[in-house]
Amino acid sequence: MSLLFPSRWRPASLTLALICLGLLGHSAQAEEIKSPNNQLALTFTLQAGGVPTYSLTYKGRPVIKTSKLGLDLKQGPGLTSGFAVADAQKTTFDQSWQPVWGEVKTIRNHYNELTITLTQAATKRTMLVHFRVFDDGLGFRYDFPKQPELTYFVVKEERTQFALAADHKAFWLPGDYDTQEYSTTTSKLSEVRGLMKKAVTPNASQTTFSPTGLQTPLMLKSPDGLYINLHEAALIDYSTMSLELDDKNMVLESHLTPDAQGNKGYLQTPCRSPWRTVIVSDKAGDILESKLVLNLNEPTKYQDVSWIKPTKYVGVWWEMITGKSTWSYTDGGNIKLDSTNYAKLKPNGTHAANTAHVKEYIDFAAKHHLDAVLVEGWNTGWEDWFGQSKDYVFDFVTPYPDFDVQELHRYAAGKGIKIIMHHETSGSVRNYERHLDKAYKFMADNGYSAVKSGYVGDILPRGEHHYSQWINNHYLYA
Amino acid sequence: MSLLFPSRWRPASLTLALICLGLLGHSAQAEEIKSPNNQLALTFTLQAGGVPTYSLTYKGRPVIKTSKLGLDLKQGPGLTSGFAVADAQKTTFDQSWQPVWGEVKTIRNHYNELTITLTQAATKRTMLVHFRVFDDGLGFRYDFPKQPELTYFVVKEERTQFALAADHKAFWLPGDYDTQEYSTTTSKLSEVRGLMKKAVTPNASQTTFSPTGLQTPLMLKSPDGLYINLHEAALIDYSTMSLELDDKNMVLESHLTPDAQGNKGYLQTPCRSPWRTVIVSDKAGDILESKLVLNLNEPTKYQDVSWIKPTKYVGVWWEMITGKSTWSYTDGGNIKLDSTNYAKLKPNGTHAANTAHVKEYIDFAAKHHLDAVLVEGWNTGWEDWFGQSKDYVFDFVTPYPDFDVQELHRYAAGKGIKIIMHHETSGSVRNYERHLDKAYKFMADNGYSAVKSGYVGDILPRGEHHYSQWINNHYLYA
Numbered sequence: 028m029s030l031l032f033p034s035r036w037r038p039a040s041l042t043l044a045l046i047c048l049g050l051l052g053h054s055a056q057a058e059e060i061k062s063p064n065n066q067l068a069l070t071f072t073l074q075a076g077g078v079p080t081y082s083l084t085y086k087g088r089p090v091i092k093t094s095k096l097g098l099d100l101k102q103g104p105g106l107t108s109g110f111a112v113a114d115a116q117k118t119t120f121d122q123s124w125q126p127v128w129g130e131v132k133t134i135r136n137h138y139n140e141l142t143i144t145l146t147q148a149a150t151k152r153t154m155l156v157h158f159r160v161f162d163d164g165l166g167f168r169y170d171f172p173k174q175p176e177l178t179y180f181v182v183k184e185e186r187t188q189f190a191l192a193a194d195h196k197a198f199w200l201p202g203d204y205d206t207q208e209y210s211t212t213t214s215k216l217s218e219v220r221g222l223m224k225k226a227v228t229p230n231a232s233q234t235t236f237s238p239t240g241l242q243t244p245l246m247l248k249s250p251d252g253l254y255i256n257l258h259e260a261a262l263i264d265y266s267t268m269s270l271e272l273d274d275k276n277m278v279l280e281s282h283l284t285p286d287a288q289g290n291k292g293y294l295q296t297p298c299r300s301p302w303r304t305v306i307v308s309d310k311a312g313d314i315l316e317s318k319l320v321l322n323l324n325e326p327t328k329y330q331d332v333s334w335i336k337p338t339k340y341v342g343v344w345w346e347m348i349t350g351k352s353t354w355s356y357t358d359g360g361n362i363k364l365d366s367t368n369y370a371k372l373k374p375n376g377t378h379a380a381n382t383a384h385v386k387e388y389i390d391f392a393a394k395h396h397l398d399a400v401l402v403e404g405w406n407t408g409w410e411d412w413f414g415q416s417k418d419y420v421f422d423f424v425t426p427y428p429d430f431d432v433q434e435l436h437r438y439a440a441g442k443g444i445k446i447i448m449h450h451e452t453s454g455s456v457r458n459y460e461r462h463l464d465k466a467y468k469f470m471a472d473n474g475y476s477a478v479k480s481g482y483v484g485d486i487l488p489r490g491e492h493h494y495s496q497w498i499n500n501h502y503l504y505a
Numbered sequence: 506m507s508l509l510f511p512s513r514w515r516p517a518s519l520t521l522a523l524i525c526l527g528l529l530g531h532s533a534q535a536e537e538i539k540s541p542n543n544q545l546a547l548t549f550t551l552q553a554g555g556v557p558t559y560s561l562t563y564k565g566r567p568v569i570k571t572s573k574l575g576l577d578l579k580q581g582p583g584l585t586s587g588f589a590v591a592d593a594q595k596t597t598f599d600q601s602w603q604p605v606w607g608e609v610k611t612i613r614n615h616y617n618e619l620t621i622t623l624t625q626a627a628t629k630r631t632m633l634v635h636f637r638v639f640d641d642g643l644g645f646r647y648d649f650p651k652q653p654e655l656t657y658f659v660v661k662e663e664r665t666q667f668a669l670a671a672d673h674k675a676f677w678l679p680g681d682y683d684t685q686e687y688s689t690t691t692s693k694l695s696e697v698r699g700l701m702k703k704a705v706t707p708n709a710s711q712t713t714f715s716p717t718g719l720q721t722p723l724m725l726k727s728p729d730g731l732y733i734n735l736h737e738a739a740l741i742d743y744s745t746m747s748l749e750l751d752d753k754n755m756v757l758e759s760h761l762t763p764d765a766q767g768n769k770g771y772l773q774t775p776c777r778s779p780w781r782t783v784i785v786s787d788k789a790g791d792i793l794e795s796k797l798v799l800n801l802n803e804p805t806k807y808q809d810v811s812w813i814k815p816t817k818y819v820g821v822w823w824e825m826i827t828g829k830s831t832w833s834y835t836d837g838g839n840i841k842l843d844s845t846n847y848a849k850l851k852p853n854g855t856h857a858a859n860t861a862h863v864k865e866y867i868d869f870a871a872k873h874h875l876d877a878v879l880v881e882g883w884n885t886g887w888e889d890w891f892g893q894s895k896d897y898v899f900d901f902v903t904p905y906p907d908f909d910v911q912e913l914h915r916y917a918a919g920k921g922i923k924i925i926m927h928h929e930t931s932g933s934v935r936n937y938e939r940h941l942d943k944a945y946k947f948m949a950d951n952g953y954s955a956v957k958s959g960y961v962g963d964i965l966p967r968g969e970h971h972y973s974q975w976i977n978n979h980y981l982y983a
Contacts (some may be wrong), residue, residue: 067826178838415773
C-alpha cells in the first residue's frame with residue numbers, strides 16, 4: 028500500500044439551503060425520503076422486535092431490499108433490536124464546494140437527509156441513523172450521542188446489511204484484513220465461493236477471512252441493468268469495512284477488520300461510524316463520475332492547502348519490482364541498523380538508488396517535463412526489509428553509501444526537478460512513529476517536499492492488521 | 506507498576522584478571538567449574554540425544570539437579586536437542602566497580618566462567634551457553650552468534666529447567682503476565698496448586714497463566730536449610746520470565762510472557778537471552794546481600810550519571826489510594842481530552858492535587874527535611890483513567906484548572922523542595938510514546954527533574970502484556 032498526496036478537500040462557494048421539516052411523531056415506524064431528483068427512495072422501517080431496517084429503490088426498481096441495521100457489542104445487549112423510534116427529522120442540504128484538486132473545479136453536495144433517533148428502552152441507550160439521499164446514491168451512518176448508559180464500548184461486529192434483489196454480476200476482490208492488492212474477478216455473486224481460491228493471489232501480507240468475503244468498493248450490475256457500488260466514506264477512528272456475502276440469500280453484511288484480540292472497534296461517545304455508501308445508476312459512467320464519497324468525507328482540517336499539488340513523476344522502483352535491480356545495497360542479510368557498517372560490506376552492484384543512476388532519472392524527468400523523481404531504496408536496511416517481523420527495520424534518515432542526498436538535490440534543483448522521499452515502514456508502525464519527527468525534519472533539511480509511505484509486510488504491533496482501527500488511526504497520525 | 510530512579514550502574518576500579526584456560530576438546534560431554542571459593546560447583550553435561558543439561562551444588566549439597574536447557578522455536582526444529590559440544594572455554598574474571606548509588610560503595614564482580622559452544626548438525630546452527638559461578642550463586646544465559654542458518658527467529662518457549670532436590674518451602678507470588686502486585690504466600694511447593702486461587706487477588710490488569718505458575722524472583726528454602734533464589738538479570742529485548750512448576754517432580758521451567766499472538770520473543774542474531782540466576786546460601790541474609798544480579802546486569806550507557814540521585818520524598822497519592830480524596834477533578838466521566846472543557850465542569854471538591862493542598866505537602870516536606878513532593882492527579886484525564894481500553898487517555902502536559910504549575914514550583918523552590926512529575930500512562934503505550942517529547946520538554950520548561958511513570962490497566966497495543974518483549978522494549982525506550 029502506498030499513500031501519496033492523499034485526497035483532501037475543503038468546503039467553498041457555500042449555497043446552503045437547510046430546511047427542517049420537524050418532528051414526525053414518536054410512533055412513526057416507517058419513514059421515506061427521496062433524492063432531490065425523486066429517482067431514489069429510501070425507506071426506514073422499524074420491524075417487529077424493534078429491529079431497524081432500510082431499503083432503497085432507483086426509478087422504482089429495488090436496489091437494496093429490506094436490510095437490517097445495527098451493531099453487536101462485546102459486552103451487554105447489542106444495538107440491533109429492542110428499539111423504538113423516538114424521533115425522525117427530515118432536512119435538505121444543498122452546497123457547492125471546491126476540492127483542493129480533482130477532475131472538476133466545483134462539487135455540489137445536494138441531498139435530502141432523514142435522521143432517525145432510536146431508543147432502546149431496556150438499556151436506556153440512544154442511537155441515531157442518518158440517511159442522506161443524493162441523486163447518485165445513498166449514504167448512511169450510525170451516530171452515538173453522549174449519554175450516561177453508553178460511554179466506552181467495544182464493537183464485536185457491525186451488522187449492516189445490503190440485501191440485493193438478485194444474483195448480480197460482481198466485479199470483486201477478496202476481502203482481506205491486510206491487502207487490497209488483488210486483481211478483479213468478474214462473476215455472478217453465486218460464483219464467488221467457487222472462484223475465491225483462485226482470486227487469492229500471493230501477497231507480502233494477507234489475511235482473508237471467508238470464502239465469500241469481499242472488499243469494498245464492491246461494484247455490482249443487476250440483471251435489469253442497474254450499476255450499484257457499495258463502499259464507505261469518512262473512515263476515521265474505525266476499522267475498515269469488508270463485506271460478507273450470504274450467497275444463498277444474496278445478502279451482503281458488514282465485516283469489520285479486527286484487532287489482535289478479535290475486537291472490531293473501541294468507541295467513546297459522542298462518536299459516529301463511517302458512512303456506508305450505495306451509489307446507483309442505470310449508466311455505468313455515472314458511478315465513475317459520482318462525487319458521493321467525496322461529499323461524505325470530512326472536509327480537510329488544513330487551513331493552508333497551497334502545498335497540496337498534483338505531481339507527475341517517474342520513480343526508481345519499477346526496475347526493482349521487475350527484478351532488474353535491487354532496493355538493497357548488498358546481497359547479505361541480517362542487518363542491524365545500530366551496528367552494521369555498510370562501508371565494510373561488499374556492494375552488490377545492482378543497487379538502483381545510486382547517485383549516478385538517479386541522475387539519469389532526473390535527466391529523463393527534465394527531458395519529458397515531469398515534475399519529480401521518486402527514489403525508493405535510498406536508505407539503509409533494505410537487505411531484510413519485510414517478512415522478518417522486524418521492529419527496527421529503517422531509520423528513514425541514513426542513506427546508503429552510494430546515495431548522495433545533497434548532490435542529488437543540487438543536481439535536481441538545477442533542472443527544476445523535485446526528488447520525492449520514500450518512507451517504507453515495512454508495516455513496523457511503532458518504529459515509524461518513533462522516527463517520524465526526525466524523518467520529517469530530514470526531509471525539510473534536505474529539500475524534500477513530498478513523501479510516499481509504504482506498509483509492505485505484516486503489521487507491528489503484531490496481530491494488528493493494515494485496516495484495523497488502530498492502524499487506520501496511525502495513517503491519520505502520520 | 507511504577508518506575509522511579511531506575512537502578513543503573515557503571516564499571517569502575519577495574520581490577521581485571523582474565524585467564525583463558527583454553528580449548529578442552531571437541532569430544533567433551535561434561536564440564537565442571539567451581540566458584541572462586543570452591544563452595545559452588547556447576548556441571549554441564551550433554552545427555553543422550555544431544556540434550557544440554559546443567560546441575561549445581563553448594564558445599565556438596567544439590568541445589569539444582571540435572572536440568573535441561575534450550576528453547577523451542579516457532580518454526581523448524583527447536584534448540585533443545587541434537588547438539589554436540591564443539592568447544593568449552595573456562596575463564597576467570599575479577600573486577601570491582603562502583604554503582605552510581607546503592608548500599609555499598611564498591612561491588613566485586615568475581616566469577617569463574619564456562620562457555621559451552623553447541624552445534625546442531627542437522628540444522629548447522631550454533632548456540633552458546635555461558636555459565637558464571639560466583640561465590641553467591643550461578644548465572645547463565647544463551648548466546649546466539651551471527652550465523653547463516655540462524656538470523657531472525659521466533660521463540661515459542663524457553664525450556665530452561667530448574668530441577669529442585671526436594672519439596673522446598675517457597676515464598677511465592679502467582680505468575681502473571683501483567684502484574685507483580687500480589688502478596689507473598691508461604692507454603693511448600695506441593696501446596697502451591699491448592700493455594701493459587703486464594704493468592705490471586707484482584708488487580709487493574711492481571712493475566713495468570715497456570716495454577717502452578719510462579720513469579721521470579723522466587724525465594725525457596727530447602728528442607729536441609731539452603732536458601733535458593735531464582736531470578737533473571739540483563740532483561741533486554743526479551744520477555745520477562747515466570748516459572749511453571751511441575752509439582753510432581755519439583756521441576757521449575759521457564760515460562761516467558763507472550764505477545765498478542767502467543768509468541769514469546771522475536772530475536773535476530775547476534776543476540777543473547779537474559780541471565781538466569783540462582784543465588785544460594787545456607788544463610789538467609791546472604792541472599793539479601795547478594796550483588797549477583799547487579800553484577801550480571803548491563804553497565805549503564807550514560808556517560809553523565811550526575812543527575813541520578815536517591816531522593817526522599819512524600820507523595821500526593823496515598824490519600825487517593827485510601828479513598829480520602831481523588832485523582833480526578835470532577836465526578837463525571839467520559840472525558841475527551843481534545844474537546845472536554847474542564848472550566849465548564851463542576852469540580853468534585855475532593856481533588857487532592859490542588860495548589861493549596863500541594864503547598865501543605867511542600868511545607869511538610871520542608872519541615873521534615875525531605876527532598877521532594879510527588880504529585881499524582883495533577884493533569885487532565887483522571888476521570889476515566891483506566892479500565893476503558895482508552896487510547897488517548899492523557900497528554901501529560903495539561904494541568905487541571907486548580908493546579909498552578911508555575912506557582913507551585915516557585916513556592917517549592919523557595920523551600921528547597923523539588924516537585925516530582927507523574928506520568929501515568931494507564932498502559933496506553935502508543936499514546937505515551939507519541940507525547941514523550943512534549944512531556945519531557947514540559948518537565949524541563951517547568952523545573953521538574955524527576956518523573957514517576959505508571960502503567961495501570963491493560964496494555965495498549967491491545968493483547969500485549971506488561972512483561973512482553975514489546976513492552977519491555979518500551980520501558981527502555983521511555
